[in-house]
Amino acid sequence: MNTYDLIMKKRNGEILSKEEIIYLVNGYTSGEIPDYQMSAFLMAVYFRGMNYEETTLLTMAMADSGDRLDLSGIKGVKVDKHSTGGVGDKTSLIVGPILASLGVPVAKMSGRGLGHTGGTIDKLEGIPGFQTSISEEQFISQVNNIGLSIVGQTANLAPADKKIYALRDVTATVDNVSLIASSIMSKKLAAGADAIVLDVKVGTGAFMKSVEQARLLAKTMVAIGTKAGRKTLAVITDMNEPLGNAVGNILEVKEAVECLRGQGEERLLKVSKILACYMLIAAGKAKDLEEAEKKVENAIKSGDALEKMKDFVNAQGGNPEYIEHLEKFERAKYSLAVSGRELMEHSDLCGELDEAYLASCDNQEIGMVSLILGGGRETKDSVIDLTVGIQLKKHLGDCIQKDDCVAILYGNDKQRLTNAKERFLNAYTLSANKIDKNPVVYEVITEKDL
Numbered sequence: 001m002n003t004y005d006l007i008m009k010k011r012n013g014e015i016l017s018k019e020e021i022i023y024l025v026n027g028y029t030s031g032e033i034p035d036y037q038m039s040a041f042l043m044a045v046y047f048r049g050m051n052y053e054e055t056t057l058l059t060m061a062m063a064d065s066g067d068r069l070d071l072s073g074i075k076g077v078k079v080d081k082h083s084t085g086g087v088g089d090k091t092s093l094i095v096g097p098i099l100a101s102l103g104v105p106v107a108k109m110s111g112r113g114l115g116h117t118g119g120t121i122d123k124l125e126g127i128p129g130f131q132t133s134i135s136e137e138q139f140i141s142q143v144n145n146i147g148l149s150i151v152g153q154t155a156n157l158a159p160a161d162k163k164i165y166a167l168r169d170v171t172a173t174v175d176n177v178s179l180i181a182s183s184i185m186s187k188k189l190a191a192g193a194d195a196i197v198l199d200v201k202v203g204t205g206a207f208m209k210s211v212e213q214a215r216l217l218a219k220t221m222v223a224i225g226t227k228a229g230r231k232t233l234a235v236i237t238d239m240n241e242p243l244g245n246a247v248g249n250i251l252e253v254k255e256a257v258e259c260l261r262g263q264g265e266e267r268l269l270k271v272s273k274i275l276a277c278y279m280l281i282a283a284g285k286a287k288d289l290e291e292a293e294k295k296v297e298n299a300i301k302s303g304d305a306l307e308k309m310k311d312f313v314n315a316q317g318g319n320p321e322y323i324e325h326l327e328k329f330e331r332a333k334y335s336l337a338v339s340g341r342e343l344m345e346h347s348d349l350c351g352e353l354d355e356a357y358l359a360s361c362d363n364q365e366i367g368m369v370s371l372i373l374g375g376g377r378e379t380k381d382s383v384i385d386l387t388v389g390i391q392l393k394k395h396l397g398d399c400i401q402k403d404d405c406v407a408i409l410y411g412n413d414k415q416r417l418t419n420a421k422e423r424f425l426n427a428y429t430l431s432a433n434k435i436d437k438n439p440v441v442y443e444v445i446t447e448k449d450l
């Protein structure tokens with residue numbers, strides 16, 4: 001077997017065998033196959049695709065490239081969740097405490113943000129003292145004690161994915177269904193949970209721009225999980241604008257806590273609750289959606305989920321007083337408001353109308369606004385500013401008057417704030433006519449839909 005022949009085989013649209021896929025994954029992980037050959041192979045996959053069988057084999061080879069976490073020391077059905085990536089997505093910080101307060105053990109490994117998307121681990125590091133890197137023994141004993149731990153991914157969990165993902169990022173081969181599905185599922189399978197609930201994002205801030213593409217990705221991942229013996233389902237949710245009001249690490253932690261207090265933004269609460277419901281059902285703690293909804297509502301209303309958040313922060317070295325008193329969090333030095341008038345002037349509607357509707361949002365651009373402010377990474381080694389970000393006051397479909405505040409940008413550098421504002425204004429379009437709001441949840445894909 002040699003790499004040249006396998007690149008040519010895929011370039012010609014042929015199907016690769018198990019041995020061939022393992023040869024490529026192991027060869028690249030060990031350094032025997034160079035970047036230029038793996039890049040050519042990934043581009044061949046990008047254009048020729050892989051069938052379900054090949055995608056599953058690729059996933060398994062990547063999951064087997066490093067350690068597999070053994071969660072057998074944790075009592076109960078362990079349920080994991082994973083989002084395909086978005087802007088303002090802080091659902092793990094809401095869903096984790098809800099589930100743990102309802103007796104479902106959540107042992108979660110999360111990632112950092114890259115490019116325009118945010119990551120749970122960066123957000124948690126906004127809580128003073130919070131440790132995202134703890135030993136495996138501590139991780140397991142914390143889940144047994146309080147029901148929840150969220151940590152950064154260990155270096156040897158699916159190392160093939162780590163290397164291949166970094167290469168995809170610089171070779172324009174990220175947004176391919178087989179490559180995304182195998183990347184996500186290899187990590188989820190290696191992370192050891194019994195059941196997996198996937199949040200597949202669709203829209204301008206997601207890798208999948210249409211519901212058809214998102215459905216294909218969802219089905220591929222559910223098929224892989226099911227084949228690997230894990231109960232797996234996917235919820236397709238909207239990412240045509242940021243999820244919730246806050247974008248930026250500390251701002252998002254605060255918004256997650258507000259949700260746990262029952263005061264969060266409507267769309268964010270809706271996505272968080274539906275994910276929590278399906279996780280509860282997957283864990284066998286609710287027989288149907290109706291029962292799950294009641295339990296999830298009660299976890300918030302009773303204050304149990306909020307208490308669990310404090311226990312979780314405390315257990316990982318963070319100061320729980322910050323959760324009690326959100327005003328304690330560090331803030332950015334400067335803020336800059338965006339008014340309805342400025343948005344209208346930008347879209348040439350000013351002068352013609354006194355009000356307009358927010359019609360569309362280039363959500364990837366909103367992610368870039370946060371990045372410009374310092375809240376995201378341009379390279380893997382960039383140091384991020386946890387205090388900066390965006391607080392939205394209006395959402396798609398809302399009517400805007402000239403004097404309305406549409407958003408407030410927070411930053412520590414005035415020039416960056418000015419640049420970020422220009423980019424923010426470019427990200428939206430307005431309409432003189434009323435606009436229907438996008439659905440929050442599009443579809444749920446289970447094993448039965450395959």
Ligand code: URA
Nearest residue numbers: 084085179180183184
């Ligand atoms: N998230 C991942 O972990 N991998 C991808 O390929 C895309 C999103």
